[in-house]
Amino acid sequence: MTLPSWTDTKLGAKKRAALWLVTEVGEGGIFIKEDVRTAFPGLSQIDRRVRELRQHGWRIDTNREDASLGQHEQRLVAVGEPVWEEGKGSLPSTSLTETQRRELLSKDGNYCRSCGITPGAVFYGTYESAQLDIARRPVKKPDGSTSVEPVSECNKCRVGGKGLTADLPGVLAGIAKLSAMERGMLVGWIKADEREFGMVERLWADYRTLPASSRDEVREALGTP
Known part of the structure; x- marks a missing residue:
């Protein structure tokens, strides 16, 4: 053609x-x-x-x-959708009023729903402060459809999270496999809408960012083969 x-x-x-x-x-x-x-x-x-x-x-x-x-x-x-073809290339209005934006941020607890950082807080290991805004995230639904929903995200996660789709059926399936103790723990986190990450978890996250040679040094320091 x-x-x-x-x-x-x-x-x-x-x-x-x-x-x-x-x-x-x-x-x-x-x-x-x-x-x-x-x-x-x-x-x-x-x-x-x-x-x-x-x-x-x-x-x-x-x-x-x-x-x-x-x-x-x-x-x-x-290349994505051929926007030059008849009937393609139009988008529904996604603009938000300032009131809607504030309401969404408040509903999300005024912190990034991806990493948990709050506005003005300094990103771990940097001198950069976080800024929150409303992003739009694809969400897979239990019926197999996908919808795009607004979510609060920081400036780093809006960049790093591009192309990701939230998996609601996967979350629900995972909950069904939890033990009673694990389920109770999750309920507590959901009610508080907060979870503090310990030092070991932070170190694990930092370790995952290291290049291979540096990961080898960490394993050697821990006496791990």
């Missing part, structure tokens, strides 16, 4: 941007914002249209997701 031309000004900016990425950059190709602006002179919102493609299943990585990319580079990893 022949694709429309990305130079066709009768098409919307998002459709033209998608076609430009497919035909001029290609999957695996790298581009910078200046390339986009040069291709679409005079279109002030073209960068935003490119970002919107991620909401249609397009994977466009920056150096936050791919450390091999330069600060201004982006890579078209995978």
Whole structure:
């Protein structure tokens, strides 16, 4: 099937941007914002249209997701929905009022639902303070469907959690396998909506981030083969 031309000004900016990425950059190709602006002179919102493609299943990585990319580079990893086709490319309104945002943050306990950090707290092992906002997370439902639901997340988890889908049936199935003691422990955490992680758990998390040679040193220090 022949694709429309990305130079066709009768098409919307998002459709033209998608076609430009497919035909001029290609999957695996790298581009910078200046390339986009040069291709679409005079279109002030073209960068935003490119970002919107991620909401249609397009994977466009920056150096936050791919450390091999330069600060201004982006890579078209995978083409998503063909937004240039009839009936595709539209999105329901997802904007939130400030009141709705505050209500959602309050309902989520005013902390990141992924890592538990609170606004202004310093990320463990860094000097960076956390900021909370509302992210949208796909959630797999027991009937097999998937819905997108708002959730409070910090600035680090919003980046690291991209592409993840919450698994509600998996959680429910796991609960069914718990012993009475484990179930009671979980109930307590859910009622308090809080759980403190001990030093051993923090050290385990830090250990998992170490490169192989450094993990070997830890195992040697512990006398573990």
